Amino acid sequence: xxxxxxxxxxxxxxxxxxxxxxxxxxxxxxxxxxxxxxxxxxxxxxxxxxxxxxxxxxxxxxxxxxxxxxxxxxxxxxxxxxxxxxxxxxxxxxxxxxxxxxxxxxxxxxxxxxxxxxxxxxxxxxxxxxxxxxxxxxxxxxxxxxxxxxxxxxxxxxxxxxxxxxxxxxxxxxxxxxxxxxxxxxxxxxxxxxxxxxxxxxxxxxxxxxxxxxxxxxxxxxxxxxxxxxxxxxxxxxxxxxxxxxxxxxxxxxxxxxxxxxxxxxxxxxxxxxxxxxxxxxxxxxxxxxxxxxxxxxxxxxxxxxxxxxxxxxxx
Amino acid sequence: xxxxxxxxxxxxxxxxxxxxxxxxxxxxxxxxxxxxxxxxxxxxxxxxxxxxxxxxxxxxxxxxxxxxxxxxxxxxxxxxxxxxxxxxxxxxxxxxxxxxxxxxxxxxxxxxxxxxxxxxxxxxxxxxxxxxxxxxxxxxxxxxxxxxxxxxxxxxxxxxxxxxxxxxxxxxxxxxxxxxxxxxxxxxxxxxxxxxxxxxxxxxxxxxxxxxxxxxxxxxxxxxxxxxxxxxxxxxxxxxxxxxxxxxx
Numbered sequence: 001x002x003x004x005x006x007x008x009x010x011x012x013x014x015x016x017x018x019x020x021x022x023x024x025x026x027x028x029x030x031x032x033x034x035x036x037x038x039x040x041x042x043x044x045x046x047x048x049x050x051x052x053x054x055x056x057x058x059x060x061x062x063x064x065x066x067x068x069x070x071x072x073x074x075x076x077x078x079x080x081x082x083x084x085x086x087x088x089x090x091x092x093x094x095x096x097x098x099x100x101x102x103x104x105x106x107x108x109x110x111x112x113x114x115x116x117x118x119x120x121x122x123x124x125x126x127x128x129x130x131x132x133x134x135x136x137x138x139x140x141x142x143x144x145x146x147x148x149x150x151x152x153x154x155x156x157x158x159x160x161x162x163x164x165x166x167x168x169x170x171x172x173x174x175x176x177x178x179x180x181x182x183x184x185x186x187x188x189x190x191x192x193x194x195x196x197x198x199x200x201x202x203x204x205x206x207x208x209x210x211x212x213x214x215x216x217x218x219x220x221x222x223x224x225x226x227x228x229x230x231x232x233x234x235x236x237x238x239x240x241x242x243x244x245x246x247x248x249x250x251x252x253x254x255x256x257x258x259x260x261x262x263x264x265x266x267x268x269x270x271x272x273x274x275x276x277x278x279x280x281x282x283x284x285x286x287x288x289x290x291x292x293x294x295x296x297x298x299x300x301x302x303x304x305x306x307x308x309x310x311x312x313x314x315x316x
Numbered sequence: 317x318x319x320x321x322x323x324x325x326x327x328x329x330x331x332x333x334x335x336x337x338x339x340x341x342x343x344x345x346x347x348x349x350x351x352x353x354x355x356x357x358x359x360x361x362x363x364x365x366x367x368x369x370x371x372x373x374x375x376x377x378x379x380x381x382x383x384x385x386x387x388x389x390x391x392x393x394x395x396x397x398x399x400x401x402x403x404x405x406x407x408x409x410x411x412x413x414x415x416x417x418x419x420x421x422x423x424x425x426x427x428x429x430x431x432x433x434x435x436x437x438x439x440x441x442x443x444x445x446x447x448x449x450x451x452x453x454x455x456x457x458x459x460x461x462x463x464x465x466x467x468x469x470x471x472x473x474x475x476x477x478x479x480x481x482x483x484x485x486x487x488x489x490x491x492x493x494x495x496x497x498x499x500x501x502x503x504x505x506x507x508x509x510x511x512x513x514x515x516x517x518x519x520x521x522x523x524x525x526x527x528x529x530x531x532x533x534x535x536x537x538x539x540x541x542x543x544x545x546x547x548x549x550x551x552x553x554x555x556x557x558x559x560x561x562x563x564x565x
Contacts, residue, residue, distance in 0.1 A: 069482070070445065070455055093475040096441050097457045100410070104446035109411045109530035112440045122534065127438050128333045132342055135534040175454030176484045179470065183477040192476075196565070220565060228494065238460065238474045238495060245354075245434060245494065247476070253564040263332065270542055274562045276554065282547075291545035291562065294554050304551040312555065314565070 001030030001120055004058075006077060006089040006098065007048055011038045011066065014047040016193045017090035019154035022051055024147040025088050026155060027117035031055050034162070035080065037073050039066035045164050052156040055163070062169025067178035068094055074101035075170050081106055081142060085120065091146035092192075103144035110144040111136060115151035129244040129267035149192060150250035150271055184239050186224075191240070194223035196253045197272070199242055200235070201227035201265075203258020203279065203298055207235035212302045213257055219306060219315035225249065227259045243268035258298045261286025278302065317371040319362040320426035321396065322417055323355040323378050325387040326437040339535040351387045354432025356394075356499040357492040361462065362430050363395035364497065370464050371427075373397050377420055379413055381405055385515060392510035393502035399515035404527050410438075412520070412527045414446035419523035421451060426487065428469070433458050433491040444491035454484035460495040 003025040008015040018034070025032050034048045037060045045059040058080065064072045077098065081087050087102065089095035091113040103110035115133070116124035122137045123145065191197060198217050200210055210224070217224045225247070226240040242249055244267035254272035259265060261277070261284055269275070270289055277290035280297050287293040294301055309315065327333055327342070328350040334343045351359075362374040376391035378384035379402040388399035402416055421429060431444035448455035456471035460479065463470045464486075473480045474493045502510070520527040548554045558565045 067480075070457070071448075074449065093458065093473075097445065097455075100440075100442035100445035101449040101455065103442070104411060104414055104449035107411070109409050110440070110442055111531065112442060126539070127536070128327070128342060129436065129439065130539055131333045132335050132536050133539050134536045136531040137534055138531055140530055173454070174485070175452075175488075176456070176482050179481040179483055181475070181478065181480040183479075232494065237478060238493075239476060239478050244436065244439065253558070253562070264329070274558070274564045275542075275545075276558070287547075288544045289542045292554055292557055293545065293547045294551070295547060296550075301551055305555070308551050308555050309565075312559075 001028065001085040002083065003028055003030060003032050003086040003088055004080060004084040005032060005034050006087070006095065007034050007036045007044070008090055008092055008094055009036060009038060009041065009044040011041045012043055014044050016154060017092050017149045019051065019157060020149035020152045021088050021090040021147045022053065022155045023152035024114060024117060024145070025086065026053055027152070028086055028120055030085065033058060035060070035077070037065040037076055039063050047157070049162040049164050050158050050160050052159045054160050057162050057164045058167050059164060060167045060169050064169055064172040069176050069178060070097045070101050071173035071175045072170070073098045074105060075173065077102040078105045079170055080167065084142065086143045086145060088145045088147060090149050092149070095146045099144060099146050106142055106144060108140040108142050108144045109138065110146070111138060112146050113148040114145055115148045129263050130270065131263065148248060150248050184237055188217060189221065189223045191223045191225050191242070192247050192249055194251055196220045196222035197225050197249050197251045198222050198255040198257065199225035199227065199259060200230055200257050201259030202229035202233065204230055204235055210236060215306045216302060216309065219309040227265045256286050256290070257302060259286055260284045261289065317428070318373045318375065318424060318426040319365060319371045320421060320424060320429045321355070321358045321362045321374060321376050321391065322431055322443070323359065323376050323387050323391050324352040324432070324435045325349050325378060325380055325384045326352045326435055329353055329436055335536055335538045339537055341533065341536050349383065351390050352432050352435045354434060354492055357494070357496050358430040358432050359391045359394050359396060360497045360499040361492060365464060375400060375424060375426070377402070377417065379404060379408055379416055388515055389510050390502065392513045393507040394500060395506065398513055401515050401517045402520060402523065403517055404520050406527065407529055408527050409529050409531060410440050410442035410446055411530065412525060413443050414450055415525040416520060416523045417447050418450045419525060428464070428487065429489045431489060431491045433493055444489050448489035451489070454488045456482055456484055456488065457491040458493040459490055460493050462490065462496065
């Protein structure tokens with residue numbers, strides 16, 4: 001068996017989600033090759049070569065891969081897939097965009113967001129917002145897979161010494177072009193890989209109240225997330241959303257503030273190690289999954305929490 | 317310009333699904349079924365484009381059991397012009413769905429196909445991308461904003477870091493995200509009118525597609541249950557427990 005893993009990066013840095021996808025590939029077994037498709041991405045290829053367990057890095061450094069357009073990257077993946085038993089990518093927005101396109105071109109039924117590897121053909125994946133776990137066996141010659149990153153512990157980013165091999169670009173499809181991006185910039189850790197996440201819901205009442213939880217986040221070195229309700233209401237940008245159709249997180253500590261706990265939200269955070277819920281409604285479903293529940297008005301409790309953490313020396 | 321909108325019949329998003337005792341799937345008997353919420357957003361966007369004079373016709377397509385006609389009727393009641401139902405009784409996977417939609421697209425010639433980004437039953441998030449690949453069209457997935465021009469379109473996509481804008485040549489496939497629009501409710505007169513709108517029925521064989529699944533479902537089980545924990549008295553109690561009991565801060 002041999003696995004081709006599509007690396008996630010921004011042309012300067014290899015993204016941590018790649019390391020979780022490599023972990024899934026390792027569980028499948030066999031030789032592992034990392035594909036870095038980008039433009040001016042030589043630095044990423046060097047980082048990729050250091051990832052533990054990788055035997056080869058393929059670098060397609062060409063203008064048509066600068067912005068990760070699905071049409072171009074999928075064509076490259078398809079051109080390189082021959083000889084691999086598995087093609088794997090993290091189930092990030094990028095992986096979800098590219099992989100089904102490549103899968104269809106290979107005439108393969110993709111297996112999305114696997115959470116466990118049973119064997120080379122058989123995988124477990126959550127369905128119905130994680131309310132059921134399906135074990136599925138593929139009969140396709142090549143397995144195309146996206147990986148739920150929170151389900152696989154990242155492999156070490158250092159320690160490997162893979163050979164780097166350049167591959168030619170396959171040209172621009174001419175179907176799509178990149179215009180620009182508005183990316184959120186934050187000093188806080190990235191939501192999907194943070195050790196602690198604090199999220200706000202509809203109970204926050206306004207985006208102007210999010211600094212309350214941001215203050216706590218900064219004391220704890222936490223990332224800030226939100227429920228769909230808070231994003232739909234425009235309190236915070238879309239990239240904050242945790243849930244079935246947003247981001248899936250599994251930090252050591254998840255603090256849900258003013259979040260009722262709809263199944264669609266629970267789908268994105270119920271694998272967190274410790275869950276705290278702060279909500280004034282003691283009947284809120286979030287308390288059914290919380291390890292520690294505080295029934296309180298968040299506008300009183302959150303500033304108190306900030307103060308208490310400050311008193312105990314957090315954030316200093 | 318024609319618009320094609322696939323709509324899937326799924327367990328209603330408010331229903332708490334139950335795994336069958338024999339582990340073959342989830343309980344579908346006597347469960348409320350609805351249109352996949354992302355497909356409602358797709359239908360809404362298509363109707364708005366027609367209302368804005370950008371498109372002339374909106375065709376809703378559903379693939380599956382006879383009752384999928386109800387899902388198509390919902391789209392027609394929202395304002396779609398006509399329906400296509402591909403009758404199939406077994407499970408159907410995204411790749412086979414994409415192949416059938418491709419065959420329909422080749423017959424109907426839509427300029428844009430608007431697909432929900434994911435169905436809330438199997439959570440695959442594949443069909444739109446696969447359809448774009450099979451047609452050789454460009455794709456804009458997870459869109460929150462759309463402007464259609466002459467021969468091209470501009471779409472804003474929800475990505476992990478924020479928002480990204482791309483342009484596509486027409487024809488193209490789009491997949492819708494939550495913030496694109498807020499779907500309308502069908503009015504009673506429109507529900508009545510929808511009953512008279514035509515629905516064509518066909519089979520996968522009519523479209524030249526073998527719908528046999530590629531994935532065998534070995535089992536479907538419940539996830540590990542998470543037990544409710546304890547209520548804490550106040551903030552000081554919470555911080556104490558996080559430090560000394562859970563040891564996470």
